[in-house]
Amino acid sequence: MEHALFSEKLVKLSLTGLTKDQIINEMVEVLWKDGRLSDKEQFTKDVYAREAEITTDLEIGAAMPHAKSKAVCQPSVAIGISQKGVIFGESKEKSYVFFMVAMPENAAKEHIEVLGKVTGVLLEKENITALKNARTEEDVLQLFCQEKKEVINNHSDVLLLGATGCTSGVAHTYLAAKALQKAAGEHGVQIKVETNGSIGVENSPTAGEIAQAECVIIASDRAVEMSRFDGKRIIYAKVKDGINKADDLIEKALNGEGEIYHHNGDRSNSQTGQKREGSIYTALMNGVSYMLPFVIVGGIMTALAYAFGGQVTDTGLVIPDGSFWQKIADLGSAGMTLMTPILAGYIAYAIGDKVALAPGLLGGWVAVNGSFYGSESGTGFLGAIVAGFLAGYVVKAMKKIKFPEAIQSLVPLIIIPIASSLIVSFAFIFVIGVPISSMMTALSDMLSGLNxxxxxxxxxVMGFMQGFDFGGPVGKTLFMFSIGMMAQGQFEFIGAEAMAIPVAPIGMAIATFMDRRSRFFNDEEKASGKAALVMGFCGVSEGAIPFAAADPLAVIPASMIGSAVATTMGLLFSITDAIAWGGPIVVVLGLTNHPLLAIICMLTGSIVTALVYYAIKTARTKK
Structure with a gap:
């Protein structure tokens, strides 16, 4: 029996390895012997690199080591059975069934689909036992290669719809979809489940299927497009409920539970639960999810431009006009400029649906562009978050207004977007922005007084300011103060600030590396950690913004404390910086007077940030 991914030659019924390393090497050898790899050593290295991020032990008697690698000749899944069992992760529970998923380097979509296929089969606990007891390779492949239908009873006249999505858009999204399909099949009803994953929306229902559906189950921690479900009965749940309580959700749908969704009413997107805080968290994470690509692309482009094209001048690290690296820096700057309006816009979208997107984007732009209200640096990402929530809830409130029928068609397209945009923008221009601008002046005066x-x-004080908003108005106020001191021939202040500039992004990168069991970070956030490390090295403190936006009450205090440690050490060691820039790059360029001490300051502050973050998260978890 052969399959594009599976093959009898890729099944080994009696693994002999007694350790994790031996199992991995043994299964790599299976792939190598069948010609699925072009470079055995490179693929093994990539598998271990993936394991270093987080163990692939599923803690259900199975493990799934996997990797995307340039050494893979074709997508493949090797399956191995160990009768004695091997401790593969940190749970101390033995795994008996192993799947090694090998994907080409650019096969992002297929990689996720295969992982979903394998984990979907494992939702049925009896399958682990069946695999352990398999006598032939054919027995194993029949279990994994059979085409599982979403609809068990094709003669049922009941159709349900579902939509799943987790914040990272990877494993839980597809596990919830599989669980709902399995539960529906056991009840003899049809179901079609849409997945809102990291590779986009898949398996969306048609207009005809929506019209026919008896109920829609939204088991999602991501915002789901809801306007198409106008007039349908909806059941809202968390994505984990879609996995663990799929049977209950199907029963509720069949028993007539749920609420009728009205597109112009209160409910415009999915929620994570019954409490109000659930929708706030969903909206925030929705904004962060859409912002991440702009942070990573813009930040890394900016970092690379300064690392390879920057030249030291009296005014700082400068990229020559008209050069190739200036073009890269301009693209990076565009990405970094767009990230905060995108954050605001998609927070608003998650609360008020598509009609709230424009007010959120415009409000976010006004919030971070201080020229609207006489501030040199705006309100930073925190202001963008405020703008997003303000726009979303203003739109949501306006939807409750009963407009005359004569202008109903203009309400979602013109009236609400324009009115809400003006409300949010004027709130920043005339109410929120002015006090912030005055506060920045007061902070500058305070620093001068402390000198x-x-x-x-x-x-x-300098560390608290630098660590508060990651290149926002408070940090820029400190930066202007330090530049003013440079003009007077005092380079110790910019030197101290340079020690703190990389602390937040590098500190959060360290925190993601420490989180081997994924207690606090998902896969998407761990990828952001690697990008933050690059940005921190090149002095781009905005690399910490995605983490701070997702959990400001943990990240901001940790960043402030770590930055305070770095700046205080910098002042005590009398570290100077020859240019208005920061991060390890200034050490590499030979611009500090004490290179080794400078690295110690930055690294100490970063480690303190990671440890404080962990302490806050652990205490909160215990509570």
């Missing part, structure tokens, strides 16, 4: 006093107090 000449205790170095420890000054270092703590």
């Amino acid at each position: 000449g006093g205790s170095l420890i107090i000054l270092g703590i």
